[in-house]
Amino acid sequence: MIARLLALIAAFTWAGAAWATCSTSGACLCSVSLSSMAFGAYNTMSPSPTDTVGTLSVSCTSPDPASSTFTIALGPGGSGDTNSRVMRSGTHPLYYNLYTNVARTIVWGDDSGGGESVASAFPPTSRTSRTFSIYGRVPALQNAWVGIYHDSITVTVTY
Numbered sequence: 001m002i003a004r005l006l007a008l009i010a011a012f013t014w015a016g017a018a019w020a021t022c023s024t025s026g027a028c029l030c031s032v033s034l035s036s037m038a039f040g041a042y043n044t045m046s047p048s049p050t051d052t053v054g055t056l057s058v059s060c061t062s063p064d065p066a067s068s069t070f071t072i073a074l075g076p077g078g079s080g081d082t083n084s085r086v087m088r089s090g091t092h093p094l095y096y097n098l099y100t101n102v103a104r105t106i107v108w109g110d111d112s113g114g115g116e117s118v119a120s121a122f123p124p125t126s127r128t129s130r131t132f133s134i135y136g137r138v139p140a141l142q143n144a145w146v147g148i149y150h151d152s153i154t155v156t157v158t159y
Contacts, residue, residue, distance in 0.1 A: 030060040030070075030157055037136050042094070042144065050138040051104070058157055059129040060122065070159030072132065073110035073117040074098055077151040082114030083107060089147030098153070099135040108134060110156070 037054035058072065079086040086093045100106045100118055109115015120130055 032155055032157055033057045039136065039138050042138055044142060044144055047140050049140045052136045054134040054136065055131055056134055057129045057131045060159065069121045070157055071117045071119050073156045074108045075110060075154035077153045082109035085151060087149035087151045089145060089149045092145040092147060094138060094142060094144045094149045096136060096138045102135055104135050104137050
């Protein structure tokens with residue numbers, strides 16, 4: 001048997017946006033920066049999943065110290081289902097998911113029927129950047145075609 005290797009460039013097009021509300025109208029400014037997540041080569045015959053880690057940073061400015069908490073939600077991507085995200089190469093699917101923890105047991109979602117958003121807080125006196133790891137996994141033994149797979153995820157920060 002010859003194991004098929006897929007060249008995966010999981011070029012997530014982060015449709016990232018930061019929406020903010022605070023007590024002083026127009027005084028909030030948030031930015032989100034993300035590292036690209038590439039899963040690399042995927043071996044369809046390997047019994048092990050293919051894992052990767054990306055980072056997401058959030059920084060906000062606000063004159064309102066009481067608005068120091070925020071949540072980060074990740075949308076479902078093209079599949080429309082946070083619990084079953086799919087990258088595609090043309091019409092060919094490759095299933096994957098994004099997680100909040102290194103054990104990859106908690107799906108990072110948007111609290112709307114699939115996965116959990118991540119809640120955090122800035123220190124009361126500062127809005128310095130907070131960085132989070134995003135743990136990605138492509139399950140093993142998928143019957144996938146050779147190609148370049150991608151998906152688009154929307155990132156929403158609310159505080």
